[in-house]
Amino acid sequence: xxxxxxxxxxxxxxxxxxxxxxxxxxxxxxxxxxxxxxxxxxxxxxxxxxxxxxxxxxxxxxxxxxxxxxxxxxxxxxxxxxxxxxxxxxxxxxxxxxxxxxxxxxxxxxxxxxxxx
Amino acid sequence: xxxxxxxxxxxxxxxxxxxxxxxxxxxxxxxxxxxxxxxxxxxxxxxxxxxxxxxxxxxxxxxxxxxxxxxxxxxxxxxxxxxxxxxxxxxxxxxxxxxxxxxxxxxxxxx
Numbered sequence: 001x002x003x004x005x006x007x008x009x010x011x012x013x014x015x016x017x018x019x020x021x022x023x024x025x026x027x028x029x030x031x032x033x034x035x036x037x038x039x040x041x042x043x044x045x046x047x048x049x050x051x052x053x054x055x056x057x058x059x060x061x062x063x064x065x066x067x068x069x070x071x072x073x074x075x076x077x078x079x080x081x082x083x084x085x086x087x088x089x090x091x092x093x094x095x096x097x098x099x100x101x102x103x104x105x106x107x108x109x110x111x112x113x114x115x116x117x
Numbered sequence: 118x119x120x121x122x123x124x125x126x127x128x129x130x131x132x133x134x135x136x137x138x139x140x141x142x143x144x145x146x147x148x149x150x151x152x153x154x155x156x157x158x159x160x161x162x163x164x165x166x167x168x169x170x171x172x173x174x175x176x177x178x179x180x181x182x183x184x185x186x187x188x189x190x191x192x193x194x195x196x197x198x199x200x201x202x203x204x205x206x207x208x209x210x211x212x213x214x215x216x217x218x219x220x221x222x223x224x225x226x227x228x
Contacts, residue, residue: 004160035218043161043204043218056212091160105151108160 004109012115018080021112023092031095038088082116121205126223135192139205150188153204
């Protein structure tokens with residue numbers, strides 16, 4: 001089966017610009033997650049979709065970040081306006097069952113490396 | 118939130134067995150223990166998951182003592198391609214936001 005795909009793999013933008021990251025989960029996976037790792041820090045949870053609904057967005061850093069998953073398929077994460085501290089690697093993951101541990105491990109994409117200059 | 122503690126780094130040689138231990142002193146009754154592997158420029162990849170005693174798959178074994186306050190990931194006969202960062206996570210699956218990625222263990226395998 002095709003894995004989780006993320007686009008673009010790299011993005012370099014200037015402070016104040018807008019960037020939209022895309023994630024295509026594994027087909028049939030209702031659960032979609034966004035994580036990020038900023039420079040030197042640990043991988044941190046951002047939010048969790050179940051189909052098109054936001055199940056948990058407690059990790060979203062501020063209102064400059066907007067995640068959508070129209071139709072319950074692919075998801076986008078928009079950063080507007082981008083700030084320097086948003087630089088990092090943004091990972092998307094999907095799983096077929098709700099719950100990231102109970103027999104349903106997360107399948108991660110290779111991430112989008114975002115650089116804000 | 119259940120937090121984990123792992124060694125920051127480990128070194129070993131090809132053909133050796135490698136054991137990485139993770140401490141999770143405040144693990145909850147419903148928490149599972151999951152290990153992920155991450156190569157540079159890739160996302161984390163699921164290796165193994167367990168609740169108690171021992172779990173084995175084609176890649177690794179996971180040993181969990183009775184008190185479940187720690188776990189050990191065992192990689193048999195490692196090769197250079199096992200050089201990666203290994204993460205130990207605990208959580209009950211009730212919410213992905215409660216599953217914390219720690220710093221992981223950077224494993225380096227030498228010829």
